[in-house]
Amino acid sequence: MKSLPLPFVCSAGACSGGGTTGAQQPPRTLYQDAQMLEDAGLFSEAVEKYKKVGTENQGTRLGSFAYLRMAELYLKQEDWIQADTNFRLFLSANSNSHLNAYVLYRLLMVNDKKSYTGLIWRDRELDRDMDPNKQIILEYKRFYLLYPTSIYAPEVVQIYRAARRTLADHEIVVADFY
Numbered sequence: 001m002k003s004l005p006l007p008f009v010c011s012a013g014a015c016s017g018g019g020t021t022g023a024q025q026p027p028r029t030l031y032q033d034a035q036m037l038e039d040a041g042l043f044s045e046a047v048e049k050y051k052k053v054g055t056e057n058q059g060t061r062l063g064s065f066a067y068l069r070m071a072e073l074y075l076k077q078e079d080w081i082q083a084d085t086n087f088r089l090f091l092s093a094n095s096n097s098h099l100n101a102y103v104l105y106r107l108l109m110v111n112d113k114k115s116y117t118g119l120i121w122r123d124r125e126l127d128r129d130m131d132p133n134k135q136i137i138l139e140y141k142r143f144y145l146l147y148p149t150s151i152y153a154p155e156v157v158q159i160y161r162a163a164r165r166t167l168a169d170h171e172i173v174v175a176d177f178y
Contacts, residue, residue, distance in 0.1 A: 027057045031066065043073045054089075064093040071106065080114040104143045105152035111135045112159045115166065130170050136163035 025033070034049030050066040050073070057063035071086035087107045091100060115132035140160040147153070 024056075027053055027060075027062050031062055034066075034069070038069070038073065043077055047073050059093070064090055064097075067093065068099070068103070071103075075106070075110060075113075078113070080110050083110045084114075101143070101147040101150040101152055104139060104147070105150070105156055108136055108139050108143065108156055108159050111139065112163070115163065130167055133163040133167050133170075136160060137167070 030049055031053050034046045034053065037043075037046035037049060047070055050070045054063050054066035054070065057066070067086045067090040071083045071090065074080075074083035074086060084107065087103050087110065090097075090103055091107075094100065097103075111132040115136070136159060140156060140163075143150070143156055144153075150156075
């Protein structure tokens with residue numbers, strides 16, 4: 001019986017999967033895996049992969065895009081706090097990105113959705129917390145200062161006007177009460 005050369009035996013043993021080497025997946029592969037999980041509708045698993053990409057690749061484009069994808073997934077899951085946090089992480093990592101107008105628009109949308117209450121009839125209740133509406137007004141000022149001609153401006157103006165109207169109605173209710 002003819003024996004195999006040593007390099008062939010070693011390479012065949014490494015491919016057998018018998019031992020664990022502890023090697024990490026390349027970040028791009030991990031990001032693509034997360035995208036496939038997201039496309040399959042497995043949002044929580046995709047978030048975990050994106051988190052890993054974001055924490056292991058801070059300061060890189062791939063790491064910052066992982067924050068953006070996590071924010072979008074949290075927005076789909078209606079986890080407003082995590083969505084807000086990850087949008088802000090993206091902005092802090094990419095102060096000059098061409099996507100910042102979009103991200104500010106999405107931040108306004110998160111706070112808009114956060115301001116609605118009720119399980120069956122979702123409405124802006126005047127006796128509830130007004131912090132999301134105040135945040136909308138602050139973010140609107142930032143958005144309008146930086147991106148007054150953005151394609152998102154018409155939608156942002158509508159969100160701003162609704163928040164301002166809600167705050168004014170809230171103040172009237174409080175004034176009438178006292």
